[in-house]
Amino acid sequence: MGGWLTDTLGLYGRVFQRGAVLAVRNWPVGLAVIVYAALLSAAMVIAAPLGIVGGFLVYLVMVACSSSALSLIERVVRVGRARLVDLPSGFGAYFGDLLTVGFLVFGLRLVAGIVLAPLPFLQIVFQLAVIVFLNALPELIYLGRHEPAELLAASYRFIGENWIEWFPANLVLGVAVVLAAMVPAGPLGLVGGAAMGVVLLFAMLVRGLLFLELTTSGRRAREFKRRAAG
Numbered sequence: 001m002g003g004w005l006t007d008t009l010g011l012y013g014r015v016f017q018r019g020a021v022l023a024v025r026n027w028p029v030g031l032a033v034i035v036y037a038a039l040l041s042a043a044m045v046i047a048a049p050l051g052i053v054g055g056f057l058v059y060l061v062m063v064a065c066s067s068s069a070l071s072l073i074e075r076v077v078r079v080g081r082a083r084l085v086d087l088p089s090g091f092g093a094y095f096g097d098l099l100t101v102g103f104l105v106f107g108l109r110l111v112a113g114i115v116l117a118p119l120p121f122l123q124i125v126f127q128l129a130v131i132v133f134l135n136a137l138p139e140l141i142y143l144g145r146h147e148p149a150e151l152l153a154a155s156y157r158f159i160g161e162n163w164i165e166w167f168p169a170n171l172v173l174g175v176a177v178v179l180a181a182m183v184p185a186g187p188l189g190l191v192g193g194a195a196m197g198v199v200l201l202f203a204m205l206v207r208g209l210l211f212l213e214l215t216t217s218g219r220r221a222r223e224f225k226r227r228a229a230g
Contacts, residue, residue: 004219008165011213019206022076023198029072029082033197034190036065063102067094074142077208097141100148105134133159136166139211162214169210173203
């Protein structure tokens with residue numbers, strides 16, 4: 001247990017330090033959040049009188065923005081650098097994958113909602129299970145290179161194998177995001193938006209780096225490396 005804890009803390013030290021360095025080096029990428037927020041706001045204004053069609057339009061814009069964000073994060077994780085000029089090219093990078101995954105998760109929740117309608121406690125358990133076992137979907141989409149239909153099962157397998165290393169780090173990152181959300185908005189919301197963007201960038205980079213570490217080196221490999229280092 002002591003050896004595993006030492007290995008895990010060493011792992012966290014590496015990915016958090018590397019994530020901080022990359023976030024500082026690429027801080028303008030965090031400002032993309034402001035661009036996405038502006039696009040979504042514009043889409044909501046346009047979609048307001050369109051009813052259900054408008055809601056679907058807003059969802060498509062949201063998926064496109066998510067695709068662009070994942071594309072930027074991938075560039076930083078893989079090559080250490082991304083620029084805001086790379087933002088437009090990412091709108092279609094993972095659009096199809098995200099759309100398919102969103103449809104599958106929606107269908108899963110819809111069926112579960114119907115089947116578990118008489119059992120509200122089990123509905124809560126199911127929703128928690130979805131949050132837990134599908135937690136690694138973003139990283140699997142832009143780093144795992146799985147087919148869309150395989151992503152749900154791949155996330156389940158990853159969490160099943162690595163939950164004890166994955167969730168403590170994500171809890172810390174979640175607290176950081178909550179604290180960033182408390183930053184005063186400032187003029188036109190730019191201060192709060194910038195703070196949230198940079199913290200989200202850091203959080204997603206750490207997640208991506210941690211995902212790569214966990215998928216390329218198992219617990220035994222980390223233990224062997226520690227013992228070899230003396």
